[in-house]
Amino acid sequence: MDLPFDGEITRFFEEGVPKDVRTAIEEAGKNDVLGFEYPYATRMDKDNYEDQLEALQVELVKMQDWLDRSDERLVLVFEGRDAAGKGGSISRLTMNLNPRAAHTVALGKPTERERGEWYFQRYVPHLPTTSEMTVFDRSWYNRGVVEKVFGFVDDPSRERFFEQVSDFERLLVRDGIRMWKFWLNVSRAEQLRRILARERDPLKQWKLSRIDVEGLALWDAYTGAIEETLERSHTAHAPWTVIRADDKRRARLAVIRSVLAPLPYDGKDEALVGAPDPAIAGGPDLWVRQTGW
Amino acid sequence: MDLPFDGEITRFFEEGVPKDVRTAIEEAGKNDVLGFEYPYATRMDKDNYEDQLEALQVELVKMQDWLDRSDERLVLVFEGRDAAGKGGSISRLTMNLNPRAAHTVALGKPTERERGEWYFQRYVPHLPTTSEMTVFDRSWYNRGVVEKVFGFVDDPSRERFFEQVSDFERLLVRDGIRMWKFWLNVSRAEQLRRILARERDPLKQWKLSRIDVEGLALWDAYTGAIEETLERSHTAHAPWTVIRADDKRRARLAVIRSVLAPLPYDGKDEALVGAPDPAIAGGPDLWVRQTGW
Amino acid sequence: MDLPFDGEITRFFEEGVPKDVRTAIEEAGKNDVLGFEYPYATRMDKDNYEDQLEALQVELVKMQDWLDRSDERLVLVFEGRDAAGKGGSISRLTMNLNPRAAHTVALGKPTERERGEWYFQRYVPHLPTTSEMTVFDRSWYNRGVVEKVFGFVDDPSRERFFEQVSDFERLLVRDGIRMWKFWLNVSRAEQLRRILARERDPLKQWKLSRIDVEGLALWDAYTGAIEETLERSHTAHAPWTVIRADDKRRARLAVIRSVLAPLPYDGKDEALVGAPDPAIAGGPDLWVRQTGW
Amino acid sequence: MDLPFDGEITRFFEEGVPKDVRTAIEEAGKNDVLGFEYPYATRMDKDNYEDQLEALQVELVKMQDWLDRSDERLVLVFEGRDAAGKGGSISRLTMNLNPRAAHTVALGKPTERERGEWYFQRYVPHLPTTSEMTVFDRSWYNRGVVEKVFGFVDDPSRERFFEQVSDFERLLVRDGIRMWKFWLNVSRAEQLRRILARERDPLKQWKLSRIDVEGLALWDAYTGAIEETLERSHTAHAPWTVIRADDKRRARLAVIRSVLAPLPYDGKDEALVGAPDPAIAGGPDLWVRQTGW
Numbered sequence A, B, C, D: 001m002d003l004p005f006d007g008e009i010t011r012f013f014e015e016g017v018p019k020d021v022r023t024a025i026e027e028a029g030k031n032d033v034l035g036f037e038y039p040y041a042t043r044m045d046k047d048n049y050e051d052q053l054e055a056l057q058v059e060l061v062k063m064q065d066w067l068d069r070s071d072e073r074l075v076l077v078f079e080g081r082d083a084a085g086k087g088g089s090i091s092r093l094t095m096n097l098n099p100r101a102a103h104t105v106a107l108g109k110p111t112e113r114e115r116g117e118w119y120f121q122r123y124v125p126h127l128p129t130t131s132e133m134t135v136f137d138r139s140w141y142n143r144g145v146v147e148k149v150f151g152f153v154d155d156p157s158r159e160r161f162f163e164q165v166s167d168f169e170r171l172l173v174r175d176g177i178r179m180w181k182f183w184l185n186v187s188r189a190e191q192l193r194r195i196l197a198r199e200r201d202p203l204k205q206w207k208l209s210r211i212d213v214e215g216l217a218l219w220d221a222y223t224g225a226i227e228e229t230l231e232r233s234h235t236a237h238a239p240w241t242v243i244r245a246d247d248k249r250r251a252r253l254a255v256i257r258s259v260l261a262p263l264p265y266d267g268k269d270e271a272l273v274g275a276p277d278p279a280i281a282g283g284p285d286l287w288v289r290q291t292g293w
């Protein structure tokens, strides 16, 4: 099989990590979580997951029904390292919602013209109108993390971003938009395992980009940029929810519960929705600093 | 001649204003300014005006040349009552500039979808990128004035506008955008004279809208809304420049000088540009409260 | 359970169809196909389907890889009655493709402004650029069928559509765009079974619209409009592929094979792709006229 | 004075043309027309021109009034060599029309993305809706002329353009759009005189582009491309109107009369509108082949 990027990911796996990490990845069973300081040893049981997911999706549909008849607007921001599970969480969240009312926005790199504009400008047209929900798969926080790590932004511009971001979000929140900001946290070995799997899966190879491949060796630079970003943009009006995402199943349920919990929609099954698992979803203190291997 | 709006403007002129106002308007010579407490009795001499205007337009062209080679962005906001001269000032300002770099934006009333969005959302896509200038012919300040006077906005939404507008403008200014906000002040008799002239000029009748016609009787409501708006949105980072616009010629020159004065473009003729006439352009204290006739 | 549309679908099922149709729907086993003159009695075996689907998706990924490096452009049009399976076929086709290169477009009803434009105007901006694929989930053929059946179009405008559609498509095809037009054919009982299932599935109720509900009683009007449309728009340069879609599995495989078969991508597994099942995919003669129950 | 393009235009004037052409240009009086085989020796009298222009603009306003209450759509295409007077004609035509209903569209060079699209795609979104008029200042005919002359298009793509353009226009015309295509014809010396004037006028220098400067030496290549374009795209449904534009005044009046003549608007002053001067406006046979100096 032809590997993408000339097998650079496999090479990193073979030469860039200590032998015991390699062994751990190779020997991990399907249900083992490779998480670092992860609160659970194995992933959630499949049947349990599917039952809860389906029940929660019915709740999401009720919620959308309420949204449709209300004048509310919802914004969800998903951030996290490559392969943290942003896309999968978003698709579980939106798969049974009306696409006319629930938009997912994944912007590519800025055009020349956009590069000269107010940094937030290209995101604004996607904000929801009454009865809509916009899900940002990556967002303006690119400037805090990936742009920093890859040198796509100079320091003064990044400072300007941090000076503006809370004000920008406050404008939206004061305008009545409800906002969730999810930071999906994945551990180093689990990330590598997922990226290796993508490298070998012909159906998923297209998801890999140069950024993903080169990012593998930039773990610590990411760590620094993420910590700074979380710290400087966690505000009362627009707080971060960190999701420990080494087990995708628990992560997806926690995301959906986080969205549903505060919403007063009709026919809500409070017992079912409850609150997200506090070992999985929480404030920035839940973010796990992991350095080296 | 068929008058637009069934001659409602003429009727207002004949029945809605005291006889001496009518006489004053009828007898005003071409060069008389009908201004209230206006600092000059007659309008500026035509030749003098044209000479200055042409020289200033050469400066504008130099300025654009500088803009083109810089990474600056300019935003100009024009506000003022109907017939205050916004359109004419804008056209004198932009007529010799490259339309690809100097855009004028005059948005119509919001669509249903826009009505549900963040109030500033529909203005944002028009903000300039590097080396561009955006001129707003009416702007987000509609919410402060015309929407209030005509009941197009409820009070809580208008409050929300005032809570947000300074933050919104600060974001732009902090991002490096240079912003001018011009409030063109026109006196009651002069406004009526201009609107009467439009009513009778087949080439200009299309400029008249229901809003203009009904607005004639709403002078005092406008006054209150304007005063409140000026007061609540005059900030250090985005101050208002009030332009006394009863004499269109002086107003246009003052606008152009206000734009050019702070800009460090190459080959600037400082003596020519100088500063705008302080009797014509200034802070909110230059705004003239006129009630009754 | 609260049924959408006050249970109108169930009512139609109970009162609008002969008893034996009702019984047939009620007694149909999971694997029975309720098709009319359908070439197979039961649906395709699940394992067989999944194996083929997965293998074909790998082919789709190879195809996209080729597309990415070529200057080709692909347009796929999906039409068919409500619940014919357009959405499901499209999602199987695109689920492993890069969303930046494979867009699905499902336009809502035209706005006031669009209603006054050239009928094809609102579709044009979605046409693909080099290396892209656009999938239209419903398309300009709305004017041929649903707009006719529901009286959203007057007859002269519809005539104008038919006069233009072949020329419009020829322009695109001559320009080098490859185009597929799929008409998904579903039988009356199978359609009703699916719409009933949606009515009862809380996760799918949002998919139901007034058009679906009222359309149930308009089967024959649809039949006439579809036949006319197929006949008048089946051209050498842009032929229709009719897909017998009573068995969703066979339909999806046939769609994917129809797309892949003519494309000269690298590494193509010709044996696997082969040609679509001729009993399932073919020209307009495969379309099945079914009237009454 | 600093000349743009390092004085390349003046250099062309001094070194690229025969001495007698230079003398002719230098000695031409303000009112002399430098036209080649032009039907009039001097330009139209100013007062006569202004009287007619103003009266015709009143007609244009009436026309727009009619347009506003009708369901008509108008498209005007303006083509011609650099400095032929497209911009000036357009501005005289639209200056008293409501900008919300009469749009002028001057597209820049295509972006990368647009280059890969169907050639007509980027023009389509600007087509008018009911009661609107779109004026194209340059148009899809770029492909026939400037793109050919400057090598921005390869021959097969240009052939494809010619194969498509009549079909494209027929679609629009059959859809009910009224279309005018104006080709402004300017003679060689008159063009040079105008471009020289721009070079020296600080208010107009920005209008000059590399294309204009380099185009001066490419007169004959332009001639060939224009003749071919006129010939291949002059159709019964979308004929060309050639305007002899060496006298700007006569040209502008002829353009406006060409637009108004066929329109059945209320209160039309038939005597005033009449028909355009047949020595100034006509079919492609009016186009003047001029080679060498």
Ligand SMILES: Nc1ncnc2c1ncn2[C@@H]1O[C@H](COP(=O)(O)OP(=O)(O)O)[C@@H](O)[C@H]1O
Binding pocket: A082, A106, A107, A108, A109, A110, A138, A142, A146, A147, A152, A207, A209, A210, A211, A212
């Ligand atoms: N040159 C660049 N400048 C700014 N941002 C960039 C640049 N290149 C990539 N990015 C951003 O980095 C993020 C990660 O890129 P990539 O891995 O290619 O995309 P994705 O994770 O969405 O598949 C994206 O949001 C992309 O927009």
Ligand SMILES: Nc1ncnc2c1ncn2[C@@H]1O[C@H](COP(=O)(O)OP(=O)(O)O)[C@@H](O)[C@H]1O
Binding pocket: B082, B106, B107, B108, B109, B110, B138, B142, B146, B147, B152, B207, B209, B210, B211, B212
């Ligand atoms: N229903 C409305 N809601 C909000 N704003 C409106 C509404 N109707 C008119 N306006 C605004 O009032 C302003 C004045 O209207 P009008 O006199 O018609 O326009 P203009 O002065 O630009 O010709 C415009 O900016 C318009 O957008």
Ligand SMILES: Nc1ncnc2c1ncn2[C@@H]1O[C@H](COP(=O)(O)OP(=O)(O)O)[C@@H](O)[C@H]1O
Binding pocket: D082, D106, D107, D108, D109, D110, D138, D142, D146, D147, D152, D207, D209, D210, D211, D212
């Ligand atoms: N690289 C290019 N490819 C295609 N068209 C181009 C290119 N460069 C310029 N043009 C077109 O040539 C025409 C003349 O260009 P220019 O003289 O710069 O503009 P204008 O006459 O509108 O001021 C324009 O319509 C422009 O879009």
Ligand SMILES: Nc1ncnc2c1ncn2[C@@H]1O[C@H](COP(=O)(O)O)[C@@H](O)[C@H]1O
Binding pocket: C107, C108, C109, C110, C138, C142, C146, C147, C152, C209, C210, C211, C212
């Ligand atoms: N008023 C309308 N005019 C034209 N098309 C419509 C109208 N209402 C619905 N449609 C179209 O009918 C199709 C089915 O509608 P729906 O089931 O509501 O998605 C969609 O493609 C709609 O765009």
